[in-house]
Amino acid sequence: MRYKRVVIKLSGRAIAGEDDYGFSAAALVHLATEVVKVRRLGVEIAVVVGGGNVFRGDRAEAWGIDRVEADNIGMMATVINSLLLRGKLNALGERDVRVMTAVPIDTVAEPFIRLRAVHHLEKGAMLILSCGIGQPFLTTDYPSVQRALELGADGLLVAKHGVDGVYDSDPRDNPAARRFEMLTYDDVLHQRLQVMDQSAFILARDHEMPLHVFDIEQPGLMAAICRGEHHGTVIDGDVKETVYA
Numbered sequence: 001m002r003y004k005r006v007v008i009k010l011s012g013r014a015i016a017g018e019d020d021y022g023f024s025a026a027a028l029v030h031l032a033t034e035v036v037k038v039r040r041l042g043v044e045i046a047v048v049v050g051g052g053n054v055f056r057g058d059r060a061e062a063w064g065i066d067r068v069e070a071d072n073i074g075m076m077a078t079v080i081n082s083l084l085l086r087g088k089l090n091a092l093g094e095r096d097v098r099v100m101t102a103v104p105i106d107t108v109a110e111p112f113i114r115l116r117a118v119h120h121l122e123k124g125a126m127l128i129l130s131c132g133i134g135q136p137f138l139t140t141d142y143p144s145v146q147r148a149l150e151l152g153a154d155g156l157l158v159a160k161h162g163v164d165g166v167y168d169s170d171p172r173d174n175p176a177a178r179r180f181e182m183l184t185y186d187d188v189l190h191q192r193l194q195v196m197d198q199s200a201f202i203l204a205r206d207h208e209m210p211l212h213v214f215d216i217e218q219p220g221l222m223a224a225i226c227r228g229e230h231h232g233t234v235i236d237g238d239v240k241e242t243v244y245a
Contacts (some may be wrong), residue, residue, distance in 0.1 A: 002228040003155050005121060007148040008035065009140065012081055014161045014216055021053050023084070027216035032088040034216065037223040039094060039126060046117070046127040046151055048196040050145040051077025051084060057136065071136035075103055078130040078140070083108060086128055096125040102134035102143070114150050120150065141200035149207055156209055157225060158196065159216035164245070165233035166195055166213050181245040183235045195235065208237030 014031060017024025039045055048236065054077030060070035079101060086097045098120050099109040109130070110116070117127055132143040150158045163171070168191070171177040180193075185205035188195055195201055195213060204211055214232030215223050221231045 001041065001043070001226065003043060003153075003226045005151065005153045006046075006143060006157055006226060007151065007153045007156050008038070008045060008047045008157045008159060008222065009144040010047055010049045010085075010216070011140070012050040012077065015049075015081055015084070015161065016053035017040050021051075023053065028088050030083060030219075031216065032085060032092055034219065034222050035085075035089065035126075037073060037093060037118070037220060038091050038092060038226055041223055041226055043226050044121045044124075046121065046129055046147060046153070047085065048129045048140055048147055049052045049078055049081045050140040051075070051079075051081055053077075053211070054080055071138075073133070074132040078132065079105060079109065080196045082128040082130040089126065094126060096123075097128065098125050099130060102129075102131040118151060125208050139197055139200075141196035142203065145196075145200045145204045145209060149203070154210070156204065157222055158211055158213045159222070160213060160232075162215065162217055164215040164231075166187055166193055168193070168237075179245040180233045180242060181231040182231070182239045182241075182243040184239050184242055185235060185237070187242045188235060203233075208239075210234065 015027055016022050051074050055073045057074040057093035058070035060067040082099045086099050089097045100112040100117055101109045102112050104111045120127060125174050129147055132138055132140055133146060144156060166180050167177040169177040203206050212232060223229055
């Protein structure tokens with residue numbers, strides 16, 4: 001087994017299915033099923049889930065509201081998605097699933113306390129982490145890296161919706177775009193590749209947190225990555241030179 005403990009970054013967009021906003025029961029079943037496949041390998045799991053299918057903080061101007069207020073709304077959206085995911089994981093037989101929030105909401109979730117979270121993982125619980133790190137002006141990119149480091153995760157699995165890795169240009173606009181199989185941290189920065197927010201990526205680079213970027217729509221890929229198979233794009237301190245697929 002390649003990894004004993006991982007953090008999985010899921011976007012809220014993935015919960016919307018084929019739509020940009022809202023919820024898809026089929027998409028939720030698929031996501032939960034993929035997480036369960038990883039869990040049944042014996043891997044310890046924490047999931048950081050976004051809220052973009054409900055509300056995105058960067059839409060503050062369009063709605064005519066303050067950006068900080070908009071980001072607070074976005075953090076609440078991640079709680080909705082976390083509770084949905086926990087409910088589906090419970091329905092699939094995963095009974096010990098803890099939702100932990102960076103913003104205290106004691107009636108529905110536990111506050112995120114690092115040592116408590118680590119203890120839950122060691123005892124076999126699955127974690128769903130919401131509200132980012134409780135601060136505005138951040139997407140879930142930065143919190144996913146920070147939580148992975150705080151929890152001592154072996155790797156961060158960056159689930160993309162309909163994109164099977166990192167490309168040298170946008171494959172939706174450029175049919176000749178080439179996918180990277182392996183990337184160095186420095187090449188991501190020098191080529192300004194859109195893996196995640198730059199601040200989040202620099203944090204991952206500075207602590208050599210392995211990143212696996214893959215298409216969550218493809219069944220079984222997360223479990224295969226944890227077993228040691230190569231899928232999507234890997235960015236790691238052990239990668240000495242960039243390689244195209």
